[in-house]
Amino acid sequence: MKLVSWNVNGLRAVMKKGFMDFFEAVDADILCLQEIKLQKGQIDLKLPGYHTYWNYAEKKGYSGTAVFTKHQPLDVRYGVGLEEHDAEGRLITLEFPGFYLVNSYTPNSQHGLLRLSYRLLWEDKLLSYIQQLDLEKPVVLCGDLNVAHQEIDLKNPKANKKNSGFTPEERGKIDDFLNSGFVDTFRYFHPDERGHYSWWSYRSNCREKNVGWRIDYFIASNRLMGQMKSASIHTEVYGSDHCPVELQLSDSMT
Known part of the structure; x- marks a missing residue:
């Protein structure tokens, strides 16, 4: 079972840069998108064989998430239950027989850390929400989490x-997740490997020089380790300042 996550930095823009070629080639069972930057009715996207779920931000051209899945979920939820967060369309939760999938676009702290307090409030609410889900069944959290966890990242x-994206406060929130019974799936398979990034600034040819950050994740409940087959980063895929990341689970999960 192939799960893929990608911050597309504007779905309408990336549609002009080969999105459908990637979509067809990767053949994901579940594809999660962040920063779709559109409202309902602003894109005509036909994906035969997939169920599609959208969470639009109230602000036009901003934020937003989407999930495309071959497997129809048992239930779908939007947001984390806080109006100030949920207006930005940052979270979609899908329940499947074997696990919960949570697609998240974590708020950026912004230049000068102007939004750090807002972001930390989001982190605390998200962890509490994930922990509650985890009491029912295992959880896979994916998306642009807007933080590089360790210096290697x-x-x-x-x-x-x-x-x-690299303050002690933000990095500590990832520690909180991992200390609560969850695993960074990429580091599970690639514990000491350097030079693996998922985001590069558009400035100074950073992508060509591989001056990047790994800020896109699949984080899973520890008890899913036996179901995890591989985790990878699709650095060959362009079209956004992020590239897609992937987690493969055993097919028994659905």
Whole structure:
């Protein structure tokens, strides 16, 4: 069972840059998107064989998430139950027989950390929400979590210690997740490998130089480790400042 997550930085824009070629080639069982940047009716996307679920931000051209799945879920939920967060369309939860899938687009702390307190509130609410789901069945959380967890997860850690996405506060929230019975699936399979990133600034040819950050994740309940087959990053896929990330689970999960 192949799960793929991608911050497309505008779905309408990436449609002009080979999205459908990637979609057909990757043949994901479940594809999760973040930062779709559109409202209902602004795209005509036909995906035969897939059930589609959308969570649009109230603000036009901003944020938003979507999930396309071959397997019809038992239930679908939107948001985490806080109006100030849910207006931005940042979360979709799908329940399947063997697990919950949570597609998340974590708020960016922004330049100067102007939104750090808002983001930390989101993190606490999300962890509480995930923990409640995990009491019922295992959880797979995926998406752009807007944080590089360890120094190995970005090219220039020393220069970014006080910058958005690598502050001690933000990194500590990932620690909270992993200390609560969850695993960073990419690091499970690639514990010490350097140079694996999923986001690159558009400035200074960062992608060509591989000056990047790994901020897109699949985080899973520890008890799913036996069902995990592989985790990878599709650095060959362009069209956004992010690239897709992938987790393969055993087919028994659905």
